[in-house]
Amino acid sequence: xxxxxxxxxxxxxxxxxxxxxxxxxxxxxxxxxxxxxxxxxxxxxxxxxxxxxxxxxxxxxxxxxxxxxxxxxxxxxxxxxxxxxxxxxxxxxxxxxxxxxxxxxxxxxxxxxxxxxxxxxxxxxxxxxxxxxxxxxxxxxxxxxxxxxxxxxxxxxxxxxxxxxxxxxxxxxxxxxxxxxxxxxxxxxxxxxxxxxxxxxxxxxxxxxxxxxxxxxxxxxxxxxxxxxxxxxxxxxxxxx
Amino acid sequence: xxxxxxxxxxxxxxxxxxxxxxxxxxxxxxxxxxxxxxxxxxxxxxxxxxxxxxxxxxxxxxxxxxxxxxxxxxxxxxxxxxxxxxxxxxxxxxxxxxxxxxxxxxxxxxxxxxxxxxxxxxxxxxxxxxxxxxxxxxxxxxxxxxxxxxxxxxxxxxxxxxxxxxxxxxxxxxxxxxxxxxxxxxxxxxxxxxxxxxxxxxxxxxxxxxxxxxxxxxxxxxxxxxxxxxxxxxxxxxxxxxxxxxxxxxxxxxxxxxxxxxxxxxxxxxxxxxxxxxxxxxxxxxxxxxxxxxxxxxxxxxxxxxxxxxxxxxxxxxxxxxxxxxxxxxxxxxxxxx
Numbered sequence: 001x002x003x004x005x006x007x008x009x010x011x012x013x014x015x016x017x018x019x020x021x022x023x024x025x026x027x028x029x030x031x032x033x034x035x036x037x038x039x040x041x042x043x044x045x046x047x048x049x050x051x052x053x054x055x056x057x058x059x060x061x062x063x064x065x066x067x068x069x070x071x072x073x074x075x076x077x078x079x080x081x082x083x084x085x086x087x088x089x090x091x092x093x094x095x096x097x098x099x100x101x102x103x104x105x106x107x108x109x110x111x112x113x114x115x116x117x118x119x120x121x122x123x124x125x126x127x128x129x130x131x132x133x134x135x136x137x138x139x140x141x142x143x144x145x146x147x148x149x150x151x152x153x154x155x156x157x158x159x160x161x162x163x164x165x166x167x168x169x170x171x172x173x174x175x176x177x178x179x180x181x182x183x184x185x186x187x188x189x190x191x192x193x194x195x196x197x198x199x200x201x202x203x204x205x206x207x208x209x210x211x212x213x214x215x216x217x218x219x220x221x222x223x224x225x226x227x228x229x230x231x232x233x234x235x236x237x238x239x240x241x
Numbered sequence: 242x243x244x245x246x247x248x249x250x251x252x253x254x255x256x257x258x259x260x261x262x263x264x265x266x267x268x269x270x271x272x273x274x275x276x277x278x279x280x281x282x283x284x285x286x287x288x289x290x291x292x293x294x295x296x297x298x299x300x301x302x303x304x305x306x307x308x309x310x311x312x313x314x315x316x317x318x319x320x321x322x323x324x325x326x327x328x329x330x331x332x333x334x335x336x337x338x339x340x341x342x343x344x345x346x347x348x349x350x351x352x353x354x355x356x357x358x359x360x361x362x363x364x365x366x367x368x369x370x371x372x373x374x375x376x377x378x379x380x381x382x383x384x385x386x387x388x389x390x391x392x393x394x395x396x397x398x399x400x401x402x403x404x405x406x407x408x409x410x411x412x413x414x415x416x417x418x419x420x421x422x423x424x425x426x427x428x429x430x431x432x433x434x435x436x437x438x439x440x441x442x443x444x445x446x447x448x449x450x451x452x453x454x455x456x457x458x459x460x461x462x463x464x465x466x467x468x469x470x471x472x473x474x475x476x477x478x479x480x481x482x483x484x485x486x487x488x489x490x491x492x493x494x495x496x497x498x499x500x501x502x503x504x505x506x507x508x509x510x511x512x513x514x515x516x517x518x519x520x521x522x523x524x525x526x527x528x529x530x531x532x533x534x535x536x537x538x539x540x541x542x543x544x545x546x547x548x549x550x551x552x553x554x555x556x557x558x559x560x561x562x563x564x565x566x567x568x569x570x571x572x573x574x575x576x577x578x579x
Contacts, residue, residue, distance in 0.1 A: 015367055015371070017368075017371045017375075018367065018370060018371050018374065020375075021371055021374035021375050021378055022374070024375075024378050024382075025374070025377075025378045025381075028378070028381070028382050059363070085362075085363070085366050087362075087409060087412050087413070087416075087465075089465050106366055106367075106369070106370035107366075107369050107370040107372070107373035107374065107401055107402070107405055108370070108373065108374070109373060109374065109376075109377030109378075109381075109398065110374070110377045110378050110381045111377065111381065113374075194426050194427075195426065195427040195459075195572060195573050198426075198427065198428060198429055198432060198459070198572075199429075199572050201432070202429045202431060202432060202457075205431075205435075211452075212431055212435070213431050213434050213435050213438075213452045213454060214435060214438055214439075214450075214452070215435050215439070219436075219439060220432050220435060220436040220439070221436075222433075222436050222464050222465050222468040223463075223464050223465035
């Protein structure tokens with residue numbers, strides 16, 4: 001198990017037992033934990049504690065967690081991971097489009113929590129444009145030469161498929177919403193044309209995945225978007241069996 | 242029934258009072274109108290019955306020549322018409338009012354049910370998330386625990402997950418039964434199947450899953466609801482069939498949209514009509530596998546909400562097959578920039 005360097009994670013959660021679970025899980029893995037139960041406390045703690053990441057429950061009592069997120073994004077790029085329930089897909093999309101970095105669906109275990117935080121921290125530390133070559137599992141993307149190889153064999157992608165894959169790879173492990181993908185690949189005029197995206201994702205899966213109906217890498221987050229699975233998803237990030 | 246008896250009694254009362262009191266003919270008419278009005282409060286049927294009886298009785302007992310149905314003066318026809326008009330008008334009004342009130346009551350009950358469920362769901366989800374979190378936190382923090390205790394922690398996590406799934410189904414059925422229109426997006430069946438199997442990864446470990454999908458076929462659906470439906474169908478198959486038997490998922494275009502099939506080689510459908518498996522709270526004879534009896538009811542609710550349908554059937558060679566028809570086809574025709 002990795003131990004982090006004593007950096008602070010801010011937990012914004014009004015349910016005391018839920019806060020205790022988050023505190024225990026984070027502290028066990030070497031994070032220091034700052035806690036806030038209300039929006040007001042959260043805003044104060046976000047400036048004072050200088051967290052490296054924020055875990056934010058969208059269902060706060062004294063106001064919308066989204067409000068905090070929007071205000072935070074005016075001055076900070078600190079990664080934010082929102083917590084939400086299974087049937088609140090629209091809330092998740094709104095939060096992600098408003099600048100949240102990822103989400104966790106309740107209930108979740110410690111391993112999922114830590115995996116999300118690690119991915120968010122890694123992306124916060126490295127600029128995606130830094131690396132001309134991205135390797136994820138069997139997939140190798142050469143962004144300078146516009147080439148993609150799977151298991152060492154070159155794969156021919158259309159320009160749209162390449163941009164989709166490169167974008168997901170630059171944010172590997174992180175969910176990207178339909179809107180974010182459409183905006184980056186097709187431009188601002190097409191952000192509601194989700195069928196464009198789905199058609200090209202289906203084509204991309206057939207070229208990248210061994211079995212497109214059981215994808216290992218290009219994961220669908222129903223009603224939210226897509227995520228290229230992180231190859232560093234090591235055994236301690238998976239739910240222990 | 243009671244309303245019709247009341248109509249009879251009211252008319253009989255009018256005859257009796259009119260006969261005993263020896264009133265003017267105009268007053269007799271008033272008596273009968275009163276009887277019709279009282280009867281019509283019971284609805285259009287009783288109103289009509291009272292009107293017919295009143296016309297007959299008034300003609301027979303009071304209109305000269307008395308004790309015959311003959312009419313000497315044609316202006317009595319006018320009286321008869323008014324009696325019918327009053328019976329029908331009041332009966333119809335009462336009925337309409339009653340329907341409006343029932344609809345309002347139903348709407349209010351529906352509103353209350355939704356609000357209650359939303360609250361209950363939230364209030365149950367939070368403790369569930371805490372249970373799951375705490376149990377995984379203990380398990381991850383103490384790998385040196387004896388095997389039985391680690392297993393106990395796994396059981397806690399698994400049971401919390403099951404409860405969460407029941408909650409999700411309860412919420413979904415409330416949503417689809419409230420009659421709201423689901424959103425419609427074109428989604429490849431392959432994407433829905435992939436996401437479903439991904440979420441069932443743990444339950445499907447070691448299971449032979451055969452997938453055969455017509456190329457490029459998709460459905461016009463709410464992707465979250467439809468994934469939920471597929472998840473319930475596949476989970477139902479895993480629960481009711483031996484782990485060594487295969488599960489087959491297929492999709493193809495049909496005359497009325499797209500047909501998606503989930504088939505197994507398990508013990509088949511329970512005895513009785515196949516439709517019963519889609520009833521709320523129906524449980525199969527295998528009580529070990531029993532859930533809340535909501536999974537398949539949710540499937541039907543989701544299929545119907547999209548204008549589709551679902552059926553269950555015994556399968557040639559043993560096992561069961563669940564077939565869903567949903568609106569869909571190949572990708573929308575308008576140009577997709579490439």
